[in-house]
Amino acid sequence: LKARDDEGTVLVHGGPDFAKSLTRLGLIDEYQLTTVPIAIGAGHSPFAELGEHLKLDVVDEERFKSGALAQILVPKQ
Numbered sequence: 001l002k003a004r005d006d007e008g009t010v011l012v013h014g015g016p017d018f019a020k021s022l023t024r025l026g027l028i029d030e031y032q033l034t035t036v037p038i039a040i041g042a043g044h045s046p047f048a049e050l051g052e053h054l055k056l057d058v059v060d061e062e063r064f065k066s067g068a069l070a071q072i073l074v075p076k077q
Contacts, residue, residue: 015044016044016045016046016048017044017046019046020046020047020048020049020050023046023047023050023054024050024051028075029074029075030059030072030073030074031056031071031072031073031074032070032071032072032073033070033071033073034068034069034070034071035068035069035071036066036067036068037066037067037068054075055075055076056073056074056075056076057073057074057075057076058071058072058073059072059073059074060072
């Protein structure tokens with residue numbers, strides 16, 4: 001997929017372990033994350049146990065009246 005010449009988008013769905021595997025392999029070129037102002041105190045992170053920090057640049061963001069924040073992030077080059 002990374003060798004494709006077109007600008008097609010590949011959207012994958014899965015849980016945090018699947019996302020973690022794709023991140024470790026360097027197969028993700030854009031993250032679309034939405035955070036909401038709620039602390040639930042449980043759950044799994046797709047970024048846990050990566051072995052090193054994932055450095056990202058914010059390329060776009062939108063804040064909603066609810067306090068949610070949607071961001072598009074790309075890995076730093």
